[in-house]
Amino acid sequence: MPETAKPDFANWSCPLPLRDYPNIVMGHGGGGKLSSELVEHLFLPAFRNDALANLGDAAVLSPLHGRIALSTDTFVVQPLFFPGGSIGNLAVNGTVNDLSVSGARPLYLTAGFVLEEGFPIADLARIVEEMAASARAAGVQIVTGDTKVVERGHGDGCYINTAGVGVVPDHLRLGPSLVQPGDVVLVSGTIADHGMAIMSVREGLEFESAIVSDCAPLNDLAARVLEAGGNSVHAMRDPTRGGLGATLYEIANAANAGIVVEEAQLPVRPAVHAACELLGLDPLFVANEGKMAVFVAADAADAVLAAMRAHSLGADAQRIARVVADHPQMLVARTRIGSNRVIPAQIGEQLPRIC
Amino acid sequence: MPETAKPDFANWSCPLPLRDYPNIVMGHGGGGKLSSELVEHLFLPAFRNDALANLGDAAVLSPLHGRIALSTDTFVVQPLFFPGGSIGNLAVNGTVNDLSVSGARPLYLTAGFVLEEGFPIADLARIVEEMAASARAAGVQIVTGDTKVVERGHGDGCYINTAGVGVVPDHLRLGPSLVQPGDVVLVSGTIADHGMAIMSVREGLEFESAIVSDCAPLNDLAARVLEAGGNSVHAMRDPTRGGLGATLYEIANAANAGIVVEEAQLPVRPAVHAACELLGLDPLFVANEGKMAVFVAADAADAVLAAMRAHSLGADAQRIARVVADHPQMLVARTRIGSNRVIPAQIGEQLPRIC
Numbered sequence: 040m041p042e043t044a045k046p047d048f049a050n051w052s053c054p055l056p057l058r059d060y061p062n063i064v065m066g067h068g069g070g071g072k073l074s075s076e077l078v079e080h081l082f083l084p085a086f087r088n089d090a091l092a093n094l095g096d097a098a099v100l101s102p103l104h105g106r107i108a109l110s111t112d113t114f115v116v117q118p119l120f121f122p123g124g125s126i127g128n129l130a131v132n133g134t135v136n137d138l139s140v141s142g143a144r145p146l147y148l149t150a151g152f153v154l155e156e157g158f159p160i161a162d163l164a165r166i167v168e169e170m171a172a173s174a175r176a177a178g179v180q181i182v183t184g185d186t187k188v189v190e191r192g193h194g195d196g197c198y199i200n201t202a203g204v205g206v207v208p209d210h211l212r213l214g215p216s217l218v219q220p221g222d223v224v225l226v227s228g229t230i231a232d233h234g235m236a237i238m239s240v241r242e243g244l245e246f247e248s249a250i251v252s253d254c255a256p257l258n259d260l261a262a263r264v265l266e267a268g269g270n271s272v273h274a275m276r277d278p279t280r281g282g283l284g285a286t287l288y289e290i291a292n293a294a295n296a297g298i299v300v301e302e303a304q305l306p307v308r309p310a311v312h313a314a315c316e317l318l319g320l321d322p323l324f325v326a327n328e329g330k331m332a333v334f335v336a337a338d339a340a341d342a343v344l345a346a347m348r349a350h351s352l353g354a355d356a357q358r359i360a361r362v363v364a365d366h367p368q369m370l371v372a373r374t375r376i377g378s379n380r381v382i383p384a385q386i387g388e389q390l391p392r393i394c
Numbered sequence: 395m396p397e398t399a400k401p402d403f404a405n406w407s408c409p410l411p412l413r414d415y416p417n418i419v420m421g422h423g424g425g426g427k428l429s430s431e432l433v434e435h436l437f438l439p440a441f442r443n444d445a446l447a448n449l450g451d452a453a454v455l456s457p458l459h460g461r462i463a464l465s466t467d468t469f470v471v472q473p474l475f476f477p478g479g480s481i482g483n484l485a486v487n488g489t490v491n492d493l494s495v496s497g498a499r500p501l502y503l504t505a506g507f508v509l510e511e512g513f514p515i516a517d518l519a520r521i522v523e524e525m526a527a528s529a530r531a532a533g534v535q536i537v538t539g540d541t542k543v544v545e546r547g548h549g550d551g552c553y554i555n556t557a558g559v560g561v562v563p564d565h566l567r568l569g570p571s572l573v574q575p576g577d578v579v580l581v582s583g584t585i586a587d588h589g590m591a592i593m594s595v596r597e598g599l600e601f602e603s604a605i606v607s608d609c610a611p612l613n614d615l616a617a618r619v620l621e622a623g624g625n626s627v628h629a630m631r632d633p634t635r636g637g638l639g640a641t642l643y644e645i646a647n648a649a650n651a652g653i654v655v656e657e658a659q660l661p662v663r664p665a666v667h668a669a670c671e672l673l674g675l676d677p678l679f680v681a682n683e684g685k686m687a688v689f690v691a692a693d694a695a696d697a698v699l700a701a702m703r704a705h706s707l708g709a710d711a712q713r714i715a716r717v718v719a720d721h722p723q724m725l726v727a728r729t730r731i732g733s734n735r736v737i738p739a740q741i742g743e744q745l746p747r748i749c
Contacts, residue, residue: 065746066741068635068746069635069636069740069746070634070635070636070640071636071640071739071740071741072739072740072741073741074635074636075644090464093569094648095496095569096465096491096492096493096495096496096631096632097463097464097465097492097493097496097498097558097560098463098464098465099461099462099463099496099497099498099562100461100462100463100464101461101462102458102459102460102461102462103457103458103462104457105457106454106455106456106457107454107455107456107457107458107502107559108452108453108454108455109445109452109453109455109502109504109537109538109559110451110452110453110504110538111504111505111506111538111539111540111555111557112506112540113506113507113508113540113542113555114542115508115542115544136451137451137452138451138452140451141450141451141452141454142454143452143454147462147464149464149465149466149557150466151466151467151468151506151555151557152468153468153470153508153553182464183464183465183466184466185466185467185468185555187468187469187470187747188746189470189550189747190746190747193548193549193550194548194549195544195548198508198553200466200468200506200540200555200557202466202504202506202555202557203452204462204464204559205452207454214448214450276451277451279425280423280424280425280429281424281425281426281429285425285426289430293449384426384427385424385426385427386421386426386427386428391420391423391424391543391545392542392544392545
């Protein structure tokens, strides 16, 4: 098993029946007594809600009124604990954010764990507590789950899949195909924080100010954006893997339009900028976990920007790009000295295992 | 990467943009161009449906009328291909079945892949085609997904998480707490087929008649059971990991009742019985992937049994046990010679990585 940052997890005490097994054993994934104990003494107390407590093969929930949004994401980040969060926070916020930028109000999550034999139960408990805290913060419930165990040397301690269900308001129309030349692109804050927080741990970089992941739930901010912009908001995205650059390319392709990025307007923290320089990375293609990009008609851009800046998660929001009819499916940067350059699409990824 | 049974997969030809990469590389999980190509040329053609084709961060679906059922399962089975199916069939049927035995009509699935660097894309394509075929057979749509890649030597080729959404009829009440002394326990067919199919491959056992997994979707059979039994059906379960024995223990605990199992009535194929003897396994605790246990009031048991036997997946259905007020939370077997013995609960599992 790879090394994980040791949790500072003084408050948790292992409940009695789990004490015989300080580390995960194969039987914890077997569907027998050990599996039940893990559910009863670790997952249930953390996630407690009525649907989960029934422990059926499926959670049965009240009817939902409106269109349903459904999303899934698997998290394989290394290390499992990093400045600003853990795989637990990511697993909840990642799916909450996928639903949020689709215009949905996130309601329910599922959680599927793949644990490695030998993984410390104290680490699992910390991850689960952080999932529970993130779920509370986002106002969602984790209503059903599953645990599998793989032999030592397989997996990497802990992988987590979450799937999420939300409800989309009837009137709402959002999507890359609605994006058109003239639209303005807003970003809710500094970019590349999450990716560089992970990299600074992996590479053992030390900076005067530590780089902290931006991992956060975007459901409330997304609701404020839609409130302020109405149908002038054409698309929202959370630029995770592949960074803001991959998101802009995705939308440029789907809308068959060009995008001009004002390099001077891209909000990047100085420490993040320095770390990117050191590692030869372009912050435009480094992952975020608590930022959104908004594609909005020009006449509503100021109102939406103001609404974002009024929210704690959007205080550093910026107008960073505009959609143009020229050079369809291509990103062009206007540099600080006023020249233009094409921003090439990334083939693979700069940073593996970032989420 | 562990060895996997080599697929006999003559019909698939790798689409052009994927041909440069016959095996999975880290970039396929990076959210860039390689990720997009995998989605566009492999997942979309196999799973094709309108919700998926939008490629949003979440799938947006029509409103659902009634209570919602939500379920998740991660599949880490080894080997990935086995007699009677593959991890792809399991991943779809497993979640379809969890929804079905909860009384829900399964509608939509999500799919989250964790792929190992170096995994053959032809194997992935075969798995994805088999998921698509199982989804068609069960009448469900795979509407959103996610792919992560981990370095060579981590993971085991392919892990799959599926989460599923279904709708539960308004009038339906099902659950272990409704099970009571006097109830009859029916099982829809032979037990232990899936577990022994996997074990016979792993252990290189050869039997006159090959043992084949029972992997199958139970949604239609479950609907027939509810039609025939109405509110006399108190609970349904699909006895996967831990086998029928774990399911009976789970219900005995939840209902605070005892269960008497008629050993002579347990349907076990001769080849499966022989393989269990050889490996020292009790078929009662070996996994199934296409069987259901039904807990039904005695006066409706014959009607439900007849309905099961009239269905192709229930032809070998049997009345195998009854719920009693004696010895609560304990399983007792009535043996072939008429004596009684306590069936001990399994602590861990007999067979790791069975699903």
